[in-house]
Amino acid sequence: xxxxxxxxxxxxxxxxxxxxxxxxxxxxxxxxxxxxxxxxxxxxxxxxxxxxxxxxxxxxxxxxxxxxxxxxxxxxxxxxxxxxxxxxxxxxxxxxxxxxxxxxxxxxxxxxxxxxxxxxxxxxxxxxxxxxxxxxxxxxxxxxxxxxxxxxxxxxxxxxxxxxxxxxxxxxx
Amino acid sequence: xxxxxxxxxxxxxxxxxxxxxxxxxxxxxxxxxxxxxxxxxxxxxxxxxxxxxxxxxxxxxxxxxxxxxxxxxxxxxxxxxxxxxxxxxxxxxxxxxxxxxxxxxxxxxxxxxxxxxxxxxxxxxxxxxxxxxxxxxxxxxxxxxxxxxxxxxxxxxxxxxxxxxxxxxxxxx
DNA sequence: ACCACTTCTGCGAAATCCGCACGCTCGGGA
DNA sequence: TCCCGAGCGTGCGGATTTCGCAGAAGTGGT
Numbered sequence: 001x002x003x004x005x006x007x008x009x010x011x012x013x014x015x016x017x018x019x020x021x022x023x024x025x026x027x028x029x030x031x032x033x034x035x036x037x038x039x040x041x042x043x044x045x046x047x048x049x050x051x052x053x054x055x056x057x058x059x060x061x062x063x064x065x066x067x068x069x070x071x072x073x074x075x076x077x078x079x080x081x082x083x084x085x086x087x088x089x090x091x092x093x094x095x096x097x098x099x100x101x102x103x104x105x106x107x108x109x110x111x112x113x114x115x116x117x118x119x120x121x122x123x124x125x126x127x128x129x130x131x132x133x134x135x136x137x138x139x140x141x142x143x144x145x146x147x148x149x150x151x152x153x154x155x156x157x158x159x160x161x162x163x164x165x166x167x168x169x170x171x172x173x
Numbered sequence: 174x175x176x177x178x179x180x181x182x183x184x185x186x187x188x189x190x191x192x193x194x195x196x197x198x199x200x201x202x203x204x205x206x207x208x209x210x211x212x213x214x215x216x217x218x219x220x221x222x223x224x225x226x227x228x229x230x231x232x233x234x235x236x237x238x239x240x241x242x243x244x245x246x247x248x249x250x251x252x253x254x255x256x257x258x259x260x261x262x263x264x265x266x267x268x269x270x271x272x273x274x275x276x277x278x279x280x281x282x283x284x285x286x287x288x289x290x291x292x293x294x295x296x297x298x299x300x301x302x303x304x305x306x307x308x309x310x311x312x313x314x315x316x317x318x319x320x321x322x323x324x325x326x327x328x329x330x331x332x333x334x335x336x337x338x339x340x341x342x343x344x345x346x
Numbered sequence: 347a348c349c350a351c352t353t354c355t356g357c358g359a360a361a362t363c364c365g366c367a368c369g370c371t372c373g374g375g376a
Numbered sequence: 377t378c379c380c381g382a383g384c385g386t387g388c389g390g391a392t393t394t395c396g397c398a399g400a401a402g403t404g405g406t
Contacts, residue, residue, distance in 0.1 A: 028258065039250065043251055044249055057386055059385075075251070077250070079249075079341050080209060115338070115339075118337060120332060121331065121332045158293035158295040158300060164291060229355095
């Protein structure tokens with residue numbers, strides 16, 4: 001069967017793999033990156049097909065995928081446009097904080113209506129995306145919950161009118 | 174010919190089924206919603222398990238999932254924190270436009286570095302998320318490509334420092 | 347009533363998933 | 377140096393899942 005590739009692979013690849021040492025997380029080698037790439041095209045692609053594409057056995061792919069999931073490096077999920085699924089109001093909220101930014105970010109993370117939280121440089125300290133069912137719900141979250149957090153100095157809201165693009169294809173280019 | 178006699182419309186049932194009439198898109202019934210919910214928890218969950226959870230046969234679930242994918246209502250993909258996958262600079266860019274907002278949004282959509290585009294109400298007309306490999310790349314995209322678009326009046330950038338939350342669990346609450 | 351269309355079901359065959367035992371390489375410690 | 381454990385990949389059955397298809401059931405239009 002697949003003969004040559006297997007034999008000499010082990011050594012050289014792991015060196016070239018850790019080229020990109022990113023800041024903190026469990027560094028990924030080139031093979032794991034290729035696996036993720038496959039699963040970004042189709043999250044249900046069979047392990048055997050992925051293995052053929054990246055030059056690994058089915059079982060090896062399965063183990064690596066499982067580890068990536070366990071480590072939280074990636075997740076395999078269905079994504080939708082919330083507007084088509086009954087959530088009719090969304091907004092991005094820019095937040096300015098006095099004091100510890102991270103603790104505010106953590107508080108936002110705990111809210112179920114908040115689906116995206118990122119700390120930023122610029123005229124906002126935090127950007128948070130809110131997904132709600134209607135206007136009342138949205139208003140309540142922003143005014144009663146977010147503005148009520150101690151340390152939140154000010155907020156500015158951007159209500160979504162139309163989602164134009166939503167991709168998950170990093171590395172595919 | 175067209176007798177619009179509403180004759181025997183045994184009818185209020187269909188109203189209850191489409192409980193959440195959203196604006197335009199192919200309206201989903203409660204069962205499809207439940208299926209999506211299952212796949213938001215685990216994009217690889219077997220069809221039989223989903224069927225058991227939503228009260229449908231394995232084949233029926235499979236057909237509905239296929240249709241949802243074909244219609245573009247959802248996609249099943251691996252999602253990651255780009256920072257752990259080698260894209261070291263991300264930013265949200267707020268854009269103000271003069272003239273046709275939608276054509277600018279379309280132009281942004283065509284850029285591979287732009288992974289999220291939404292038209293908003295508020296002090297920005299458009300929010301776009303940019304994913305780049307390094308500072309030079311990011312700078313180039315913002316200054317050379319986005320600001321160069323005819324109709325873009327001004328931009329403001331928010332460089333990502335730390336991604337705190339990224340969920341795909343709408344409806345799971 | 348009849349037809350066209352859609353959706354669900356059941357079922358067998360093929361493909362996939364999963365657990366497990368084994369082999370290999372690389373380091374550390376006596 | 378030798379030995380041992382950790383980490384990773386491979387191959388192989390058996391259980392499970394996926395896939396395609398034909399038939400049944402419900403709906404709407406003519």
